[in-house]
Amino acid sequence: MQLLRLGAPGSERPAVRTDEGVVHDLTPVTADIDGAFLGGGGLARARTALNAGELPVLDDSGLRVGPPLAGIGKIICIGLNYSDHAAETGATVPDEPVIFLKTSDTVVGPYDEVLVPRKSVKTDWEVELGVVIGRTARYLDTHEEALACVAGYVLSHDVSEREFQIERGGTWDKGKNCETFNPLGPHLVPADDVDDPQELGLRLWVNGELKQDSSTKNMIFPVAEVIRYLSQFMVLRPGDLINTGTPAGVALGQPDPKPYLRAGDVVELEIDGLGRQRQTFGAA
Known part of the structure; x- marks a missing residue:
C-alpha cells in the first residue's frame, strides 16, 4: 500500500495505490494525510477500507503528485x-x-x-x-x-x-x-x-x-x-x-x-x- 496526495499545490487530495498500481480515492477515510490521520489509526483504517473495496478508483491521469505528507x-x-x-x-x-x-x-x-x-x-x-x-x-x-x-x-x-x-x-x-x-x-x-x-x-x-x-x-x-x-x-x-x-x-x-x-x-x-x-x- 502506498499513500499519496494528488492535485495542485495547496489543493491535494489523499489517495492510496495498491501493489497492482490501481489508485483509489482516500477521502472516504480522511481529508488529508497528516499527523492526526497517522497518529489516530488512519493507516489501519485505510488498509481496511481498501481491502473491503470501500474506496472508489481514482483516475490520476494528468494530476500533479504532491508531497505525500x-x-x-x-x-x-x-x-x-x-x-x-x-x-x-x-x-x-x-x-x-x-x-x-x-x-x-x-x-x-x-x-x-x-x-x-x-x-x-x-x-x-x-x-x-x-x-x-x-x-x-x-x-x-x-x-x-x-x-x-x-x-x-x-x-x-x-x-x-x-x-x-x-x-x-x-x-x-x-x-x-x-x-x-x-x-x-x-x-x-x-x-x-x-x-x-x-x-x-x-x-x-x-x-x-x-x-x-x-x-x-x-x-x-x-x-x-x-x-x-x-x-x-x-x-x-x-x-x-x-x-x-x-x-x-x-x-x-x-x-x-x-x-x-x-x-x-x-x-x-x-x-x-x-x-x-x-x-x-x-x-x-
Whole structure:
C-alpha cells in the first residue's frame, strides 16, 4: 500500500495505490494525510477500507503528485550519517548524531521545480531516507520502542547550498532552508510494508550520470537509534519527518571544479520500494 496526495499545490487530495498500481480515492477515510490521520489509526483504517473495496478508483491521469505528507510539524535532519560521506567532505565521523532542522515550507512535490537560490554558487544534492513519525515519542529507552513510533518511510531530497551552509558562519540552517529545498515523495509506504529500513538501496543521478549509489545499511546511526536519540532532546509527534542523512557522492565531495547544480540541471533519485523523483532546477 502506498499513500499519496494528488492535485495542485495547496489543493491535494489523499489517495492510496495498491501493489497492482490501481489508485483509489482516500477521502472516504480522511481529508488529508497528516499527523492526526497517522497518529489516530488512519493507516489501519485505510488498509481496511481498501481491502473491503470501500474506496472508489481514482483516475490520476494528468494530476500533479504532491508531497505525500501534509501539515508537517517539524523536519529533523541528521548530518554526516554515512561514514563515506563524512570522509569525502573532510569531516570527522561523529560520536553522536549531528542534528539540524529544516522548515516545513521547504517541502515540495517529487516532480516540482527546485529553485537555485539567488547568488548561489554551491547548490548540492542529497538523496535520503525519510522517516515519518506516527506516535508521540519522548525519552525512549529501546530500539524496539523507537521503531514502534514509525508510521512509514518516504524518499526525501535534502537539497543544500554549501556556501550558505558552511562558509557564511553560524549554523547550517542558511544552506538548508532555501525555497523548495525538500522534495518529498512520491508516496509514503507504511512501516509494516518495509521489511528492514536498513536494507534499502538509494541512488541519485544528475543529468543522467549516476552520482550516489549506496544502501541504508551503511548508516552510522540506524533509524532506530536516530529516533531513540532524538527523543532524549525533543518530543517527536505524529506527522514529524526525519531526514536520516546522505551517502557519499555529493558535489561537495567531488574533485575541483565541483559540479554544483545550475538552472537547467535535472536530478533523479530513488530508494528501493519508495519510488523515484525527478526535478528540473530553475532560477529563483
